Amino acid sequence: MSKIDEITREKWILETFPEWGTWLNEEIEGEQVPKNQVAMWWLGCTGIWLKTPEDCNITIDLWSGNGKRTHGDNKMKPGHQMANMAGCRMMQPNLRAIPFVLDPFAVKHVDAVLATHYHQDHMDPNFAAHVVKSGMKTVDINGKEIFVPFIGPKKSVEYWLKWGVPADRCITVKPGDKIKIKDIEIIALDSFDRTCLVTTDDTSENREELTGICPTDMDDKAVNYLIKTPGGNIYHSGDSHYSIYFAKHGKDHEIDVAFGAFGENPIGMADKMTSVDILRMAEALRCKIVIPIHHDVWTNFMADTNEINVLYDMKKYRLDYQFHPFIWEVGGKYVYPRDKDKRMYHHRRGFEDCFEHPQNIPFRSML
Numbered sequence: 001m002s003k004i005d006e007i008t009r010e011k012w013i014l015e016t017f018p019e020w021g022t023w024l025n026e027e028i029e030g031e032q033v034p035k036n037q038v039a040m041w042w043l044g045c046t047g048i049w050l051k052t053p054e055d056c057n058i059t060i061d062l063w064s065g066n067g068k069r070t071h072g073d074n075k076m077k078p079g080h081q082m083a084n085m086a087g088c089r090m091m092q093p094n095l096r097a098i099p100f101v102l103d104p105f106a107v108k109h110v111d112a113v114l115a116t117h118y119h120q121d122h123m124d125p126n127f128a129a130h131v132v133k134s135g136m137k138t139v140d141i142n143g144k145e146i147f148v149p150f151i152g153p154k155k156s157v158e159y160w161l162k163w164g165v166p167a168d169r170c171i172t173v174k175p176g177d178k179i180k181i182k183d184i185e186i187i188a189l190d191s192f193d194r195t196c197l198v199t200t201d202d203t204s205e206n207r208e209e210l211t212g213i214c215p216t217d218m219d220d221k222a223v224n225y226l227i228k229t230p231g232g233n234i235y236h237s238g239d240s241h242y243s244i245y246f247a248k249h250g251k252d253h254e255i256d257v258a259f260g261a262f263g264e265n266p267i268g269m270a271d272k273m274t275s276v277d278i279l280r281m282a283e284a285l286r287c288k289i290v291i292p293i294h295h296d297v298w299t300n301f302m303a304d305t306n307e308i309n310v311l312y313d314m315k316k317y318r319l320d321y322q323f324h325p326f327i328w329e330v331g332g333k334y335v336y337p338r339d340k341d342k343r344m345y346h347h348r349r350g351f352e353d354c355f356e357h358p359q360n361i362p363f364r365s366m367l
Helices: 009-016 023-030 081-086 125-133 154-163 246-252 275-285 306-315
Strands: 038-044 047-051 057-060 112-114 137-139 145-147 150-152 170-172 178-181 184-190 223-229 232-236 257-261 289-293 333-336
Touching: 023 038, 038 232, 057 223, 112 125, 125 154, 150 154, 154 170, 246 275, 257 275, 275 289, 275 306
Parallel strands: 057 112, 112 150, 150 170, 232 257, 257 289
Antiparallel strands: 038 047, 038 333, 047 057, 137 145, 178 184, 184 223, 223 232
């Protein structure tokens, strides 16, 4: 049979996706985190993999899905949060702009699965299915072997339960709750994700009416996290908008690295923090490093991180900033505090072993 005869659409999909195969899975598995350090990988959107010296691995907002795949009827559901926020009905053109860098079904070990909130690009049924079906286990603070827990606010837990995650593996958290796993401590903090407040369960024509109703359920819908590790304290703000209460978190907790959901909001929309907001958040949190995320994933919210650097350089002396931004790339590794002075990431360029072996060229002058 010829090669052409063997090729099918299904064969192409299986051989192509995820685009990085198990490259990143293998890198994370093989990473030996030094004492007093913490390693992190950006998985896309607000997805973070975090690993410690005691081999504690947690994921926050891991998601391997996609956005729009067809124009359909070119209409958004009337009760969708974006429709509620802006009173629009045209289809949101949110196409996924980045590759899948991690194979969720090739993960061999994780100690906890965390979600900041229940929007579709922050929770992953594929990864949940793999963790549950594989019987993946960890140990609690008493050294007892347990099944890997799923940790999140009430609405996230409701989604996990609906997908089939056993109830005894789900841990509902609200601001102030603390959970210890191996050599880390997870602290749930207030979220400022106002888009969550205009998200309804019914997105159909029979949408839930929000007009004139004061929302009271932010703590049920979303949380931020402070992850205390041997290498430093990591603050994950989920999809939070800017809030002056960031300053309270900064006063109550020592924060080394902070992640913020950055993006270029389309006209009529306020769903992501702007470059100014990212700098204000970092200043309020009193963190040492601020890292913008989420700007990578949606074609209609993509933003230029150079804007953050330009504004930072304009304001750092006048406002006496005690932090600096770090511009990351999806799939990249960041080790804190080892990499604390870095400002921008570049994937490994390779060819470190050039000229260590005999060349196979006609003439050296070719070079």
